[in-house]
Amino acid sequence: xxxxxxxxxxxxxxxxxxxxxxxxxxxxxxxxxxxxxLERWWxxxxxxxxxxxxxxxxxxxxxxxxxxxxxDQHHGYWLVGDVAAPHRFTFVDGFADAEGNTNDDLPxxxxxxxxxxxxxxxxRMVMTTTFASVAAMEQLVAMGMEDGLKEAMGQIQAILAEx
Amino acid sequence: xxACYEASPTDADTDLLFHALADPxxxxxxxxxxxxxxxxxxxxxxxxxxxxxxxKHVAILERAQLVTKRHHGRERIVCGRIETAxxxxxxxxxxxxxxxxxxQRFGEVLLSDETDSAPTHLDHQPDHQPDNQQGDxx
Numbered sequence: 001x002x003x004x005x006x007x008x009x010x011x012x013x014x015x016x017x018x019x020x021x022x023x024x025x026x027x028x029x030x031x032x033x034x035x036x037x038l039e040r041w042w043x044x045x046x047x048x049x050x051x052x053x054x055x056x057x058x059x060x061x062x063x064x065x066x067x068x069x070x071x072d073q074h075h076g077y078w079l080v081g082d083v084a085a086p087h088r089f090t091f092v093d094g095f096a097d098a099e100g101n102t103n104d105d106l107p108x109x110x111x112x113x114x115x116x117x118x119x120x121x122x123x124r125m126v127m128t129t130t131f132a133s134v135a136a137m138e139q140l141v142a143m144g145m146e147d148g149l150k151e152a153m154g155q156i157q158a159i160l161a162e163x
Numbered sequence: 164x165x166a167c168y169e170a171s172p173t174d175a176d177t178d179l180l181f182h183a184l185a186d187p188x189x190x191x192x193x194x195x196x197x198x199x200x201x202x203x204x205x206x207x208x209x210x211x212x213x214x215x216x217x218x219k220h221v222a223i224l225e226r227a228q229l230v231t232k233r234h235h236g237r238e239r240i241v242c243g244r245i246e247t248a249x250x251x252x253x254x255x256x257x258x259x260x261x262x263x264x265x266x267q268r269f270g271e272v273l274l275s276d277e278t279d280s281a282p283t284h285l286d287h288q289p290d291h292q293p294d295n296q297q298g299d300x301x
Contacts, residue, residue, distance in 0.1 A: 010255065129258070138254055
């Protein structure tokens, strides 16, 4: 397991997930910076992501949609804050409609991604996600993210079992 | 991300919680009151603001159901609402699960780059074939 630490702060609705990867910082950064790589891991297998716009620069926008098993599409966007490639960037993740207009009725999540080189050439990634409120977290969970991801977990286990 | 918009809590609740947790003093009061009960005057002594200002913060937290207030003699005691905190923790657990699975995929993409194959086990040693296939890992 690559996750080395997960911290939850209920008072601030913040989740901090720390992971370590056997690759250089630049290479780990590419999983965020290359839209074709990003879409291979951002969405669960049953809701694969397609990135339609990708501006990983300060003030840029990333747009994507996820396609469900019924062909249903769910659009999302990131508003990119500060970018210090390949070490750090911030973004706000939210929902959008099919035309790409942001849906302000649904909760957004603020995220900070930080990559640090370790002595052994590996990379530590710290992802800090802050949810707008308890209600917003509840909504995100209720919106079925977890269902899709539990299915994803099953698929991954199946893949791992093939080895 | 699956659409299920009926499940959304009322906007009023969302606004109250968002507003309540948007302030660093109020977040600090929530944190402290979950560990132990504090009187409003005790809390007021901790911040460089008036008693009335702290009282206002507590009232906002009360409306958002993050704390309750009870009387103890002449003191008003602020207690954290453990059920709200538990709910938050449960939700954070679920969101942590989401990230754990997402990070598993992250590792598969990172390593499949080196092996030019579909997702492989994280412990799989990379071989040295060129990455000429950007196939769908799913």
